[in-house]
Amino acid sequence: MKGKPQRTDRSLVNVVPIQLDASFFFERAVRSLDRNHYDKALKYFSKAAEYEPENPVNHCNVAGILSEMGDYARSNEILNHVLTEVDPSMMECYFYMANNYANMEQFEDAEEAIVTYLEEDEQGQFLDEAEELLDLLFFELGRKAPVKRIKAREGIAEHDYARSLLEEGKFAQAAEMLEKITKDQPDFTAARNNLALAYYYMGRFSKAKDTIFDLLTFEPGNLHGLCNLAIFFQNEGNKEQVAALIKQLQTLVPFEQEHVFKLGTTMGILGEHESAYAHFRRLLKNKDTASDPSLVHYAAVAACNTKRFKEAARLWEMVKMLDPDSEVPKFYISQLESREEEQEVGTISYHYHLPFEEQFRLWEKYGASIPEDIKNDPLIRSSFFWALHHGDDTSKAQVIIALRHIGDYEVYQALTDFLEQPDENTELKELALSVLREIGTPETLSEGENPYKASGPTDATGTPEQDMPELDDRQQAVLNKVLEKMDKYSDILREGVQYLWADYLKQVSPELPSISLVEGWSAALEYLTVKSAGEEVTYKEVAGHYGVSASTVSRYAKQIDLVCNSTHLLKPVFRALSEKM
Incomplete structure (x- = not known):
């Protein structure tokens, strides 16, 4: 019987089936995004969300594209869906919603969303941007946002x-x-x-x-x-x-x-x-x-x-x-x-430093006069510490000799830990021990290398001494202002804030800070002192005492704390003052 030829499986032998899943549409969305084809990216991200509706990232990608395209209302609908139906823990959705509301000039809704973000988000990924948005909302609404706490600021x-x-x-x-x-x-x-x-x-x-x-x-x-x-x-x-x-x-x-x-x-x-x-x-x-x-x-x-x-x-x-x-x-x-025209180079490491063998050649070139920026390069240090644990014996010996030229607290810790490893070569341990004897103990290393040691002499009562450097008018005004505002605090905290200010000025001397905003510096000193004493305090609360923004207090507090490490500095001071009183 003659009829239409039947199609056989052989005719499909060169056809590669397409697997339509979330990854397929995701890849096409990214490709479209790289080419600034937002309409196509939106379509593909939407399809990815259809295939994996339980994945909140897919929905957030759709919301992000909609926001880029100016469809803020629809973007917020999707973000709200993520929070109510998909993953209520994605606090960053509130930040995105706040920005969408602000772009629609719905400032009260934006305030509610950004306050929720600040009070509930633990990551603090968008803290700086959130504080900038708060400043905008303050200008638009004529009032400060009712932020009770900033969860991500804790610690x-x-x-x-x-x-x-x-x-x-x-x-x-x-x-x-x-x-x-x-x-x-x-x-x-x-x-x-x-x-x-x-x-x-x-x-x-x-x-x-x-x-x-x-x-x-x-x-x-x-x-x-x-x-x-x-x-x-x-x-x-x-x-x-x-x-x-x-x-x-x-x-x-x-x-x-x-x-x-x-x-x-x-x-x-x-x-x-x-x-x-x-x-x-x-x-x-x-x-x-x-x-x-x-x-x-x-x-x-x-x-x-x-x-x-x-x-x-x-x-x-x-x-x-x-x-x-x-x-x-x-x-x-x-x-x-x-390299030759067709010659391969081989896979290269993504770390921004020379290959391990090249680093040793460079160190041999410098000898004992290794520049400080090379000594302190964290990537070089990490590669050395890695080799100390996981390299062959030759590499370990090279590392131990190289670490002698650094000779700081980190090296002491690394070599001490190396000596405690039961499977390490005895000769390598003897080499590590000789380097440890050469560089000394933590007590003989510079104070700047170990912030956990008590710094400074103590007076007869056991309280650390801190000579107050000679202050100019603005620096004195900072101290006067904070002592005035802290009049209801205990004498211990009032002495602590003086100690902290003296230590900061001493540490940064002779490059003493230019005091353009007395209240900001004073508020930062109060915040760090009270926080170091273990009391509950927020940037917003302290900022209210001094008439400055919470972001200003945060900025100055970070600047002081980076130099002084206030908690470690003040705890022994508080303890000594308590015993004294």
Whole structure:
């Protein structure tokens, strides 16, 4: 019987089926977003939300695009849906809603949303932006927003100081501070993330991973936690867990530059170089971030790792202009120039420092006269500490000898920990011991290296002495103002605030601050002193006493606390004064 030829399976042999899922539409949305095709990005993000309606990030992506397109009302409808139906813990939705309301000039609704964000959000991701919005609302409504507390500010000064220690490469000191912060405030997720990083940089991978597990149990969707955990799993060779996390991370399109940067570096470290390249290119389109030499370096690395060698060379030339003293771009440019046309370069690390072997060559060139900026480079320090725990015996010996030239509190901690490891080579331990004898004990190291030691002599009553430097009129006015405002506080707190001001001026001398706003400095001194005494106090409460904004108090308090570490400074003072009285 003749008829229409029947189609056989053989005719479909070259057809590749398309898997229509959330990831498929997500990838197309990102592609459209990179090309500024917002209408297409909206359509694709909406389809991703249809396929994964339980994923709040998909809905937030839709809301973000709508806001960019000026459809603020519809954006808020979706954000409200996230909070009521999908994930009530996504407090950042209130921040986004507040901005949408402000753009629609619905200022009372914006005030309600931003107050909720400040009082309930623990991360503080948008604190600075929220305070700017409060200033706008104050101008529009003619009143201060009724913020009872700023949840993310709890322990913020101590955390900022610990984070600065991390950035300086003082990982052991940072870990000590962060351990105390997380113990006192277990819901302070940013501190937990940084504690995990401190452990990681010190080579204590097991403790780093446990810290992240605790964090993700508390907040499963924490981006920094997920990124850090993926890197930790990769470090221990757990390919299955790494693959699962990569799949999860590839569905995310963060709008905040900090999150894009974190995701880009993480994907690069995990070997997902195309994804990393796309994230870094997004950041380079922003003029505020395009001048950061480390970011341009990461983009160059991603370009090189995806065989875009001409683009990599162009980007490293940019790094050389942005950071002319760095050896990093010069090294990689020379590597590209010396390669043959078809020759591979090999996978390059995303860290903004020289390869480990090159670092040793550089240190050998400097000998004992190593510049301070190289000694204090946190990435170099972290690579040394990593090699001390996980390198071969030759690398460990090189590291121990190199650490002798640094000889600070961090080195003492690292080498002491090394001596306690039962499986380490006896000869290496003897070498570490000889370096420890050479650099001395924590008590003989400079005071600036260990903020936990009591500073300064004590008087006959056991109270730390603090000679008040000679004050000019403005500096004296700060002290007079704070003592006037603190007339109802105890004598111990009043003496404490004088001690704190004297210590700050002494520490920054001879570059004493220019006092343009007496009330701001005075309010900051009161806040830090009362907080150090363990009493409940907020920036807003103190700001009200002095007629300044909470952001002003916060700014000056951070400036003082970064120098003095007020809690550690004042606690022994309060104890001694209490015993004296």
